[in-house]
Amino acid sequence: MRDDAKNRMTDRYAVIGNPIEQSKSPIIHSAFARATGQNLEYAKLLGPLDGFADAVRAFRGAGGRGMNVTTPFKLEAFELADERTERAQLAGAVNSLKLEAGRILADNFDGIGLVNDIQRNLGISLAGKRVLMLGAGGAARGALQPFLAQKPAELVLVNRTVEKAKALAEQFKSHGPLIGCGYGDLRRGRHFDLVVNATSASLRGELPPLEFEVCSEAGLAYELAYGKGLTPFLRMARDAGAPRLADGVGMLVEQAAEAFLWWRGVRPDTSAVVKQLTVPLS
Ligand code: NDP
Secondary structure, three states: OOHHHHHHHOEEEEEEEOOOOOOOHHHHHHHHHHHHOOOEEEEEEEOOOOOHHHHHHHHHHOOEEEEEEOOOOHHHHHHHOOEEOHHHHHHOOOOEEEEOOOOEEEEOOHHHHHHHHHHHHOOOOOOOOEEEEEOOOHHHHHHHHHHHOOOOOEEEEEOOOHHHHHHHHHHOHHHOOEEEEOHHHOOOOOOOOEEEEOOOHHHHOOOOOOOHHHHOOOOEEEEOOOOOOOOHHHHHHHHHOOOEEEEOHHHHHHHHHHHHHHHHOOOOOOHHHHHHHOOOOO
């Protein structure tokens, strides 16, 4: 087949962010496409900081069918969309776009990706569990509704800027037992079954100001950052006795699988890609 004919038949997708060099999305989606026999190509796009909307429209004009959106454009993508799912509305940010001729559809798969990684890949049900989530930024916010939908016994959201955690608890109170507080409000002797670090502290090698004992009964300590090995949070959880540690590589791959399903109508198997991208936690 001639190259121009082949190009016309190949659907185009991309991840847009700034910076973008570090993104693993092309590796993930290319592997999914190979495994499911889908004819698509997936690129990295460096989005101009003052020209996100134009870059998305230009990609659509050149035949682009869908995009993943990463830092710092998740809020702008939310604004740009013509239609957003309820999940995206609640998250207040989107990480995936479907580009149609007359409209741009948006969804946010980060939260469901995290839940699927914990429940399907790690085999830990959230139902009835006491969950502590650290951080009240975009990732935590996107995870609240998907977590509460699994009916944990309680979900405590703790944040350095206490007002943000309290505001989210108020906003999501009709979805389940969510409490927002500051680190100093966590009583000594308070324990959780699962502790999730959704702060960005690990990206700078920092540790949220969490009492060591809080993790001592946690069956799982989960770090959203990925590819960094044993972060200060995971090290602390291990030292406190948490028997299982995980980082966010599974979340990354699971959210990609949800986007792939949304775009292509096929759910790829994720296990081989998770294995390929996993950096040992040591
Ligand atoms: P945001 O910038 O939106 O939020 C950052 C949060 O971290 C805020 O709540 C902030 O608190 C808190 N924080 C930062 N530094 C510290 C510190 N030293 N001590 C305590 N709290 C701190 O980031 P995101 O929500 O977008 O990302 C959070 C993490 O999730 C990052 O590590 C990111 O890489 C990861 N992530 C992983 C994904 C995956 O697929 N695995 C997907 C998306 C994100 P305050 O409000 O007080 O400033």
